[in-house]
Amino acid sequence: MKRSIKESLVSLSIITTLALTSQFTLADTPTWQDTLNQAKGQTVYFNAWGGADNINDYIQWAADRLEEDYDVTLKHVKLTDASDAVNRVLAEKTAGKNTNGSIDLIWLNGENFRAMKDNALLSGPFSQRLPNYRQYVDENARQSLTQDFGTPVDGMESPWGMAQVIFMHDTQTLPTPPKSIAELLTYAQANPGRITYPEPPQFLGSTFLKQALYELTEDTDLLSQPVDQVNFTTITAPLWEYLDTLHSVAWRNGQTFPSGSEEMIRLLDDQEIDVALSFDVSAASVQIDKGNLADSVRSYVFTQGTIGNTHFLAIPYNSSVKAGAQVVANFMLSPEAQIRKQHPTVWGDLSVLSYNxxxxxxKEQFNDIPRGIATLSIEELGQTLPEPHSSWVSALEKEWRRRYAQ
Known part of the structure; x- marks a missing residue:
C-alpha cells in the first residue's frame, strides 16, 4: 500500500547537518555562466503531472529547445500526482541516499512544497539566481509568488505558471449556468444527475471542496490558518451538509465521481453532465480546437470569484544535476517559453512574468496571443480567491474519503 506524505513524514527521522547545509550549495556557484557550463551534457529527470496531452507536448517542445540551445537533456517522468515524487525523495533520504537522487526537478505547489521544505528536501534558495527571474518576475505583483498556500517560498522554488478554476457549459443546452456553489446545488436539485465534480484527492476535486468551503464559511480568514489551529469540525459542517444534499441528486447518485477534468470534459461532450471544471483557463478552447467539445461550449467563473494559485518548479536536495535543473527552470521563465505556454491551443496557462x-x-508578442474562442480574459476571470493554508488539503481529503469513498 502506498504511504501518504504524512505517514512518510512521521517515519522520517533525519536532523543531519548534511540535510540542512544542502540547501545552500547553489550559492557556491559564483556566476550564471558557470552554471551553464556545468549544465552541458547533463540529463534532468523532470517529474511532472502527465495527465494532459497538450501539457506533455509542451514539455517535449521545451526539451527540444533545451537540447538545442543548452545541451541539456530533459526527461519527462509522468506522474499521476506530485505526492508520488515527494514520497520518493522522502524514501531516498530515509535510506541515506543524499546524492545521485532519482529526481532532479519537480512540478509542485501547496502541501507537496510544504512537506519538502519542512523536511529539508529542497535545494536552494535558487530562484533569485535565475537571470529570467531577476529580470521578469515581480514578487510584489501577486502574493502567491512568495506565499505558496500559506508557506513562504523563500526562493526554494521557481514560479512556472498561474491557474484559476473555471467552469464550462454548452450554451446550446445551458444558456444560463449556475454561478455560485448555492446556485449549483439548486440546479442539481432541479436537474438530477447533471452535476458532479472530480473525486478527491485528485487536485481539482480537492479544489472543488475548497471552493465550496470558501463560499459556505462565514469567516474565510480562518482558512488561512493551519488547520490544527481552528475548529475543523465546526467550520466544515456546512460543507458536509452541502455535499450530502448534492450527492443525492448528482451524476450517478454521488456513488461514482469523474477521475479529473479530462473525464468531465468527455462527459460534457457526451451530454451526460451540464457543467465541467478545469484549472486551465483555456481548457475549453483547447478541446474545441481538437474537436473534443462543441464550438458552442464556453467558460465562466462564479460571481464571487474562484480559487487560483501559482505553480512552481523545485529541485530536490539530492539531485546530482542541480546546474541542469536551474537551466531548465530559467528557460521555463523565458518570454519565449511563457508566451508559447499561454497560447490557448498549446496550454493556455497564465504567465508569471510581469508585463511591465x-x-x-x-509585450507585442504577448498581445498577439489569440485568446481562444472560449478563453476568458483577465478581466473576465474576475476575483481570484486565495488558497487556504496547505494543511487544509489533507484534512479535507481525509474527511471526504471517510464520508464518501466507496
Whole structure:
C-alpha cells in the first residue's frame, strides 16, 4: 500500500547537518555562466503531472529547445500526482541516499512544497539566481509568488505558471449556468444527475471542496490558518451538509465521481453532465480546437470569484544535476517559453512574468496571443480567491474519503 506524505513524514527521522547545509550549495556557484557550463551534457529527470496531452507536448517542445540551445537533456517522468515524487525523495533520504537522487526537478505547489521544505528536501534558495527571474518576475505583483498556500517560498522554488478554476457549459443546452456553489446545488436539485465534480484527492476535486468551503464559511480568514489551529469540525459542517444534499441528486447518485477534468470534459461532450471544471483557463478552447467539445461550449467563473494559485518548479536536495535543473527552470521563465505556454491551443496557462518588465517587442508578442474562442480574459476571470493554508488539503481529503469513498 502506498504511504501518504504524512505517514512518510512521521517515519522520517533525519536532523543531519548534511540535510540542512544542502540547501545552500547553489550559492557556491559564483556566476550564471558557470552554471551553464556545468549544465552541458547533463540529463534532468523532470517529474511532472502527465495527465494532459497538450501539457506533455509542451514539455517535449521545451526539451527540444533545451537540447538545442543548452545541451541539456530533459526527461519527462509522468506522474499521476506530485505526492508520488515527494514520497520518493522522502524514501531516498530515509535510506541515506543524499546524492545521485532519482529526481532532479519537480512540478509542485501547496502541501507537496510544504512537506519538502519542512523536511529539508529542497535545494536552494535558487530562484533569485535565475537571470529570467531577476529580470521578469515581480514578487510584489501577486502574493502567491512568495506565499505558496500559506508557506513562504523563500526562493526554494521557481514560479512556472498561474491557474484559476473555471467552469464550462454548452450554451446550446445551458444558456444560463449556475454561478455560485448555492446556485449549483439548486440546479442539481432541479436537474438530477447533471452535476458532479472530480473525486478527491485528485487536485481539482480537492479544489472543488475548497471552493465550496470558501463560499459556505462565514469567516474565510480562518482558512488561512493551519488547520490544527481552528475548529475543523465546526467550520466544515456546512460543507458536509452541502455535499450530502448534492450527492443525492448528482451524476450517478454521488456513488461514482469523474477521475479529473479530462473525464468531465468527455462527459460534457457526451451530454451526460451540464457543467465541467478545469484549472486551465483555456481548457475549453483547447478541446474545441481538437474537436473534443462543441464550438458552442464556453467558460465562466462564479460571481464571487474562484480559487487560483501559482505553480512552481523545485529541485530536490539530492539531485546530482542541480546546474541542469536551474537551466531548465530559467528557460521555463523565458518570454519565449511563457508566451508559447499561454497560447490557448498549446496550454493556455497564465504567465508569471510581469508585463511591465517586458521589452516592447515581448509585450507585442504577448498581445498577439489569440485568446481562444472560449478563453476568458483577465478581466473576465474576475476575483481570484486565495488558497487556504496547505494543511487544509489533507484534512479535507481525509474527511471526504471517510464520508464518501466507496
Amino acid at each position: 518588465r517586458l521589452s516592447e517587442a515581448e
